[in-house]
Amino acid sequence: MAFKGNKAFLPSKPCVACGREMSWRKRWASTWDAVKYCSDACRAGKSGAQNLRQDRVKH
C-alpha cells in the first residue's frame, strides 16, 4: 500500500551509534537525510562508532 502522507506523521529512524529511535525535529528539517546520531555523545563515538551496541551511559 502506498504511503499517502499524513501531516501528523513525523519520520523517525534509529541512531546508528546507540540504536535509539530518533524523532524528526524541526532543526533537522534540511539535514534529516544526513542525521545519523541522536546526540553529540553518539556522534563522538567514544566507544566505537561502527558498533550497533547499546552501552550504558556513564555519568
Ligand SMILES: [Zn+2]
Ligand atoms: Zn544515539
